[in-house]
Amino acid sequence: MKTTIKEVYKHVGEEVTIGAWIANKRSSGKIAFLQLRDGSGFIQGVVVKAEVAEEVFQSAKSVTQETSVYVTGIIREDERSPFGYELGVTGLEVIHEAVDYPITPKNHGTEFLMDNRHLWLRSKKQHAIMKIRNEVIRATYEFFNENGFVKVDPPILTGSAPEGTSELFATKYFDEDAYLSQSGQLYMEAAAMALGKVFSFGPTFRAEKSKTRRHLIEFWMIEPEMAFVEFDDNLKVQEEYVSYIVQAVLRNCKLELGVLDRDVTKLEKIKAPFPRISYDDAIKFLNEKGFDDIKWGDDFGSPHETAIAESYDMPVFITHYPIGIKPFYMQPHPERDDVVLCADLIAPEGYGEIIGGSERVHDFDLLKQRLEEHNLDSDAYKWYLELRQYGSVPHSGFGLGLERTVAWISGTEHVREAIPFPRLLNRLYP
Numbered sequence: 001m002k003t004t005i006k007e008v009y010k011h012v013g014e015e016v017t018i019g020a021w022i023a024n025k026r027s028s029g030k031i032a033f034l035q036l037r038d039g040s041g042f043i044q045g046v047v048v049k050a051e052v053a054e055e056v057f058q059s060a061k062s063v064t065q066e067t068s069v070y071v072t073g074i075i076r077e078d079e080r081s082p083f084g085y086e087l088g089v090t091g092l093e094v095i096h097e098a099v100d101y102p103i104t105p106k107n108h109g110t111e112f113l114m115d116n117r118h119l120w121l122r123s124k125k126q127h128a129i130m131k132i133r134n135e136v137i138r139a140t141y142e143f144f145n146e147n148g149f150v151k152v153d154p155p156i157l158t159g160s161a162p163e164g165t166s167e168l169f170a171t172k173y174f175d176e177d178a179y180l181s182q183s184g185q186l187y188m189e190a191a192a193m194a195l196g197k198v199f200s201f202g203p204t205f206r207a208e209k210s211k212t213r214r215h216l217i218e219f220w221m222i223e224p225e226m227a228f229v230e231f232d233d234n235l236k237v238q239e240e241y242v243s244y245i246v247q248a249v250l251r252n253c254k255l256e257l258g259v260l261d262r263d264v265t266k267l268e269k270i271k272a273p274f275p276r277i278s279y280d281d282a283i284k285f286l287n288e289k290g291f292d293d294i295k296w297g298d299d300f301g302s303p304h305e306t307a308i309a310e311s312y313d314m315p316v317f318i319t320h321y322p323i324g325i326k327p328f329y330m331q332p333h334p335e336r337d338d339v340v341l342c343a344d345l346i347a348p349e350g351y352g353e354i355i356g357g358s359e360r361v362h363d364f365d366l367l368k369q370r371l372e373e374h375n376l377d378s379d380a381y382k383w384y385l386e387l388r389q390y391g392s393v394p395h396s397g398f399g400l401g402l403e404r405t406v407a408w409i410s411g412t413e414h415v416r417e418a419i420p421f422p423r424l425l426n427r428l429y430p
């Protein structure tokens with residue numbers, strides 16, 4: 001009977017056939033060990049010369065890496081394997097022979113692996129990261145659906161440039177200028193006025209010339225937006241959400257975290273509530289720590305974020321940033337005109353900012369004034385301003401960067417491995 005590696009636990013003692021690839025192989029005169037993968041998982045196939053037909057053993061000895069096969073065998077429990085099962089091979093049928101597969105078990109440089117990303121995805125670590133990414137996405141839908149949010153899909157092609165054009169990809173929309181979305185937020189605000197609590201999940205684009213382990217040109221963002229929700233409650237949703245996805249990965253991706261040697265004790269601690277530090281205190285803390293390159297009014301660089309994050313074993317909210325370094329749509333503090341009701345969530349272990357969020361300006365006149373202060377054209381924001389003309393309400397939201405979150409949870413140094421086909425400053429291939 002045909003099955004998949006993930007399902008073999010249902011067939012202990014039975015003979016099954018699995019469509020698989022040869023991930024790796026070891027053999028001697030009497031026995032061959034095939035590392036088999038089928039996408040659903042990895043299992044070792046053991047071929048004993050004395051127990052199989054001669055051609056099966058010869059085939060197992062000569063089969064090359066990444067050759068596709070139908071392998072038949074008996075499922076056995078195996079305590080030594082982290083997976084728990086192995087396959088006592090009885091038959092091996094080659095489907096297609098792979099000749100000179102470029103990625104061998106030896107070490108390759110990152111650029112080589114990135115050039116071969118279409119094949120690199122097959123390796124055990126990349127497979128594990130993609131499974132964790134999938135679990136984060138699955139748990140995201142579960143969390144928001146269970147908490148009364150409606151999924152709304154904002155457009156990717158947009159006519160205006162919400163936060164200035166510097167980081168936008170321009171394109172033509174027939175005769176008009178258009179841009180690829182850098183955030184669905186403004187549309188999600190409209191959706192929140194229609195549906196109350198909404199979230200989006202989709203690709204966003206930043207034409208930023210940044211070449212760091214935290215920056216992608218194309219990345220995926222989850223953007224919840226909530227009517228009648230103010231600053232504090234916005235942070236509560238964020239900490240509950242982030243705790244939920246971390247706990248879901250711990251529960252459902254044990255094997256994958258093991259493959260990646262992730263220190264799970266660090267993840268087990270991630271439970272709401274998360275600590276908060278104001279921007280003012282963060283600047284004081286950094287100056288006391290000897291960072292004399294930063295003063296009130298400056299934005300944090302990644303060494304600053306990392307230094308702050310190192311004081312906690314949880315993600316930390318940095319709240320109330322100066323109005324001058326944040327976008328026009330953030331609601332000013334009710335008692336201070338120099339800071340806004342916003343927070344960034346900084347992941348532990350140096351993974352940087354994973355969430356940016358805020359309460360939004362809901363007063364029409366104030367929003368118009370803020371647009372002018374930012375030299376933005378009110379005409380382009382006509383529809384956005386109208387949300388403040390017909391039953392405007394306090395509302396808040398945030399954006400979580402999927403790849404930075406997956407990089408952190410999986411313990412992967414660079415965001416390029418947290419997305420199947422990364423778009424980087426110097427990479428559009430494959």
Ligand code: 4AD
Nearest residue numbers: 183185215216219223353354355356397398399401
């Ligand atoms: O802080 P950002 O720019 O916030 C927004 O776009 C808001 N409009 C979101 C909202 O309130 N709805 O981006 C949000 C998150 C960051 O915290 C980071 O995790 C991720 O998106 N991000 C990136 N991830 C990878 N590569 C990049 N170049 C990123 N830029 C932002």
Ligand code: MG
Nearest residue numbers: 344353355356
């Ligand atoms: Mg940000």
